[in-house]
Amino acid sequence: MSKTEITIYKIGGGIIDDAAELSKFLQLLAGTSGLKLLVHGGGKGASTMMRELGLVPQLINGRRVTDAATLDIVVMFYAGKTNKQVVAALQQLGVNALGLSGADGNVLQGTKRPVKDIDYGFVGDLTSASVNAAFLQQLLKAGITPVLCPIIHDGSGHLLNTNADTIASAVAVALAGEFDVTLHYCFEKNGVLRDINNEQSVIAEINSDSYAVLKQQGVIADGMLPKLENAFAALNSGVRKVIIGHALNIGSDLHTVLCLK
Numbered sequence: 457m458s459k460t461e462i463t464i465y466k467i468g469g470g471i472i473d474d475a476a477e478l479s480k481f482l483q484l485l486a487g488t489s490g491l492k493l494l495v496h497g498g499g500k501g502a503s504t505m506m507r508e509l510g511l512v513p514q515l516i517n518g519r520r521v522t523d524a525a526t527l528d529i530v531v532m533f534y535a536g537k538t539n540k541q542v543v544a545a546l547q548q549l550g551v552n553a554l555g556l557s558g559a560d561g562n563v564l565q566g567t568k569r570p571v572k573d574i575d576y577g578f579v580g581d582l583t584s585a586s587v588n589a590a591f592l593q594q595l596l597k598a599g600i601t602p603v604l605c606p607i608i609h610d611g612s613g614h615l616l617n618t619n620a621d622t623i624a625s626a627v628a629v630a631l632a633g634e635f636d637v638t639l640h641y642c643f644e645k646n647g648v649l650r651d652i653n654n655e656q657s658v659i660a661e662i663n664s665d666s667y668a669v670l671k672q673q674g675v676i677a678d679g680m681l682p683k684l685e686n687a688f689a690a691l692n693s694g695v696r697k698v699i700i701g702h703a704l705n706i707g708s709d710l711h712t713v714l715c716l717k
């Protein structure tokens with residue numbers, strides 16, 4: 457028997473931060489058929505809020521150094537304001553969404569990143585084994601669309617900040633046993649671009665060999681590096697398809713598709 461299809465969408469700060477774009481994306485999402493799950497970030501907005509509160513955001517390799525004051529802010533911003541606004545907008549659109557941090561329903565339990573060269577503070581690492589797939593399946597089967605924010609817990613009463621791309625990849629892998637999973641990274645560009653200043657230069661397909669070449673050429677940089685690492689990790693662990701494209705192009709063919717070979 458073939459597996460039921462599910463699409464896991466991930467939206468980042470570039471879209472979350474723009475009320476008009478976010479509203480258009482959520483309308484498109486509400487119009488898609490089949491099972492879906494949404495993971496959101498919001499890193500850009502969290503940095504803005506930190507600056508407003510007199511704190512200096514620090515990101516290393518795309519990961520936020522999260523001290524105690526920063527953790528308070530990101531919990532309020534991701535698990536509070538952002539998550540609840542997205543859920544309210546989906547409810548208005550007729551989607552029965554349920555907003556969750558990793559602590560809710562023990563959906564995502566990870567471990568604090570060990571201090572090596574860099575001390576990231578209250579940042580959590582997780583794998584697909586950290587995901588409570590059985591609970592997510594129950595929600596999905598009950599017709600609920602889970603909306604996950606990038607805050608997880610460690611099982612000992614502590615909250616941890618985790619990159620939203622990593623959460624999307626881990627959730628996609630965890631659900632791949634039960635479902636036929638497509639992982640769709642949505643952001644503010646048309647896909648992985650050959651020329652970052654040219655939205656028409658979308659690379660239609662990237663495999664692990666061409667990825668290595670593009671990386672070496674410097675075509676892929678910054679936040680796109682961890683995104684592609686997470687994407688290939690998902691493909692290597694049973695996720696059927698990974699798409700990277702503009703949040704307002706879901707359902708169209710303008711995007712980058714990743715494949716193993």
Ligand SMILES: Nc1ncnc2c1ncn2[C@@H]1O[C@H](COP(=O)(O)OP(=O)(O)O)[C@@H](O)[C@H]1O
Binds near residue numbers: 642
């Ligand atoms: N070749 C590329 N094509 C598209 N974006 C790229 C590329 N190389 C680097 N980037 C950068 O990666 C960013 C996306 O990563 P990130 O900021 O982490 O997104 P998000 O917040 O949506 O997860 C883009 O905004 C862009 O600046």
Ligand SMILES: CC(=O)N[C@@H](CCC(=O)OP(=O)(O)O)C(=O)O
Binds near residue numbers: 497606618620
């Ligand atoms: C540890 C860590 O880096 N967490 C991220 C979580 C938000 C995120 O990933 O947001 P985008 O998807 O919008 O980038 C952060 O605080 O920036």
